Amino acid sequence: MPFRKPRHLTWREFFRRLWVEIEEDAVTECAAQLAFYFLFSLFPFLFFLVTLAAYLPFAPGAVDAMVERLGPLMPADALQLVRGHLESLVSESQPRLITLGLLVALWSASRGVDAFRRALNLAYDVPEYRPYWKTQGLAIVMTVAGSLVIPLAFALFLLGGRVGEWAAEHLHVLNVYHVVWSWLRWPLTACLVMLVLALCYWRLPAVRHRYQFLSPGAVLASVLWLLTTWGFTQYVEHFGRYNVTYGSIGGVVVLLLWLYLTGLIFILGGEVNAVLEHAEAEAAQAAGKPSPIEAPHLVAGVPRERGSGRERLAFWRWRRRMAERASPEVEPPAKVQESPDEGSRREEREEHSSLH
Template sequence: MDNVGIVSAGVAYFIFLAIVPLLGAVVLSYGLIVDTQTVTRHIQALAEMAPGPGTQLISGQLEAVVQSSSGKKGIGLAIALGIALFGARKAANSVVIALNIAFNCEEKRGFFHSNLLALGMTVCGILGAGIAMTATTLLSALTSMVPDISGSSAFLGKSVSYGVLLLAGIIGASALYRFGPAGDRSTARWFTPGALLAAIGWMILTNGFGYYVSNFGNYNATYGSLGAVIVLLTWLYFSAYVLLFGAELDAVLESPEHGRS
């Protein structure tokens, strides 16, 4: 299994370090279209997917990012956005390295190629987050217009939201499995069993872990003020694990040995 647990821990660590620049990039780019208050509401709605203390930690960082980014225009905005993207690319680099391990690929791409790929993945991730935030907000608004019959509108809205997130997860995982690893993967299928497993597994894991943290896990009693950090890191670790587990599944299914069996 290519030490998926250890590799996932490394990916989770680098994603954790990239949270602040990622939030900055999202706020700055998304803020070109809407005001910062709307950006804050949308990101907080999307961040609620994380377990409780993790959501609070992201919200706190978000407020700091919004305050520091407000008022930036023109060249200042472009420089701030460039710095944010450069800082966030390390998370994408860690994902690429992990996918190379999963698919048994040797990295032969040059420095500039690798960094351009990481920046491209970061930009696509930001665009995906923006689309997800917009879709979630629109669905919430449309749901509020539907007459609530025995809680049916709330159930419908949540079901559609989960469906959209599931589809986004499948597309995102498929794109990562296709373009992330080194080597020629042009013949690889777009939608794979591994991507489906990763998307479904992530949604089940996120809801299950969130329920556990809210009802049973008392991380603050054990870790004190670090409780929120531990919860967020654990969630990122589980998320990276299911992503890499899906990649391992696809690597096995694509191997010549599997084709002959």
């Protein structure tokens, strides 16, 4: 069932809460950190992705289709770096699946997912209660899931395109099919991004809530990411001169800026979901219904008795931060206006004490 905005939450109140969350959670700073981790994990992820795709029997052209589809989705300078790295990986012989280098690449690629997890915890205003091995295992599992979803989806796109081309050729509508398929690839790409984001918004934060493929945050982030990528590509190609300013590392700067915009939009989608789910929880609590969002490590606002010291420390830090947000500014007490009789008696007492 698609997520609906609570009736008591007006659009003005929604944007006010969203703006407050963006300021308090330091979304732009988190996006900068996320861009660094994305850059750090991008090329190990491509290495793991190409190696894994080579062992998929029904995706022989998935990597080529993926490189072809990256053209409209990335600036030309950034795409040149990624394309060169992918071509060097594809030209090499198939490495063994279980190698130390592949495991290191998987671990490095999962750092971006782990940084995204911390940003989503800030969006939902919850401390991380899960042990270290579970959070890192979750990051690795999500990285492997993304590595499987991407080549499989592109393989299905490639297979569907060939089947459609064969059918269009027999129906003598091949030219029309090429036009329709060129436009149909955009919503398919948006659905792929939406699927990956829906999985991340569902499993990464330290809360329990229902899975929604068409959540407002995932839909907004997917569409906004495609539009922003297209706009940034047009700006770089027609107005930006990063090679003049940064010299030989101009392509790296463009790639880093694109990753920064990507992280900013993905975090913004998580903030939107968090604001709406918190508002829905408030409405459910007022109506005496079960809350759709749950923090399993809290029982009536306090941590569970059985927990590690790391969990309790994270909770008390979170509770102190929440108290600082909720506490109003203390104003100095207003000065009481004295009556004329009280003022004259006070002056007499001061004069008498000065004489003695």
